[in-house]
Amino acid sequence: MTLPGTDTLIIEQPWGALRHLLGTRYRSDVYDGHGGLVASVSERKLLGPLRKLLRATAFSGRTKFDLVVADRGRQVLLIRKGAGKPPTQVTWPNGAAVGAVRHEGHGAYGLLDPAGQRLCLLHEVASFSPGAITKRDGRRVRRDVLNIRPGTPDPVRSLAIAAAVAYDIVRGVGTNHTSGGGFDFPTLT
Numbered sequence: 725m726t727l728p729g730t731d732t733l734i735i736e737q738p739w740g741a742l743r744h745l746l747g748t749r750y751r752s753d754v755y756d757g758h759g760g761l762v763a764s765v766s767e768r769k770l771l772g773p774l775r776k777l778l779r780a781t782a783f784s785g786r787t788k789f790d791l792v793v794a795d796r797g798r799q800v801l802l803i804r805k806g807a808g809k810p811p812t813q814v815t816w817p818n819g820a821a822v823g824a825v826r827h828e829g830h831g832a833y834g835l836l837d838p839a840g841q842r843l844c845l846l847h848e849v850a851s852f853s854p855g856a857i858t859k860r861d862g863r864r865v866r867r868d869v870l871n872i873r874p875g876t877p878d879p880v881r882s883l884a885i886a887a888a889v890a891y892d893i894v895r896g897v898g899t900n901h902t903s904g905g906g907f908d909f910p911t912l913t
Contacts, residue, residue, distance in 0.1 A: 727800065727885060731872045732757035735765075735889050736865040739857055748784075748899055750791060754889055763795045765889045768802075784898030791890055801882060803890045811836060812894045814886040822879045825887040825894050833894060835883040843883070849876050850884045854891055 727733065734755040754763040768790045786808055793801040799817035806813075811824035811834075821838035825846075828834050833846040846852060854868045870888035872881060887894050 727754070727762050727795065730756040730762065731874050731876075733762070733870040733872075733885065733888060734759070735868040735870065735891070736860060739864045739866040750789060750890070750893065750899055752889060754793070763793050763800060763889075765791055765793050765803075768792045786896070787898060789890070789893045789898070791893070793886070793889055801886055803886050803893070805890075805893050809896060811840075812886070812890060814883055822882050822886070825883055825890075827895050833887050835880055835887065837879070843880055846884055846887050849873050849880055850888075852888055852891075 734757070735752050736755065737752045749767050750765070751767075752765045753761060754765065756762050788807050789803070789805045789812075791803040792799055793803065801822070802815045802817060804813045804815070805811075809827075811826040813824050814822040816822060823838050823843065824836040824840065826834040826836055828845075831847075834842045835844055835846060835849070837843055850870055850872045852868065852870050854866075856867045856869075857864060858867050859865065868888060868891060870884065872884055876884065892898060
């Protein structure tokens with residue numbers, strides 16, 4: 725199981741004007757429902773100059789992403805998206821495919837098996853609330869909340885977690901929140 729012991733995950737990303745407009749590296753922290761840190765999400769490799777430049781523009785969501793979800797330094801999931809708009813691939817640290825997540829439009833996200841067949845939609849196994857701005861340790865963060873239906877089996881559970889922790893990648897925004905037409909205004913709490 726990917727992140728055992730909790731069905732509620734709180735995903736937080738740094739949020740501020742400069743980070744929001746100029747950030748080029750994807751980073752978030754994942755907490756359980758009680759506020760305990762359970763994982764961090766970060767890029768696995770350094771960005772080259774061209775990709776860094778593209779990430780600061782409206783093309784950010786169409787660049788390649790190679791993320792790792794790590795629990796206290798131990799890799800739990802690898803999340804990769806190629807250039808353009810392909811499905812986001814999810815693998816175990818040993819390279820075995822978990823499946824993929826595909827943005828299907830109008831807020832629907834398909835969870836796919838390794839062969840590309842839809843297992844279900846994200847909203848059928850979890851509720852996801854993106855975009856609340858709040859503070860943690862005196863810093864502003866964007867807080868997304870994922871509530872997975874208790875008893876959801878793998879690989880669906882791991883795909884739902886991947887969809888939530890890489891939400892901006894899966895939905896095609898990337899790191900530049902002004903892409904996709906208009907400013908990405910989160911809800912204030």
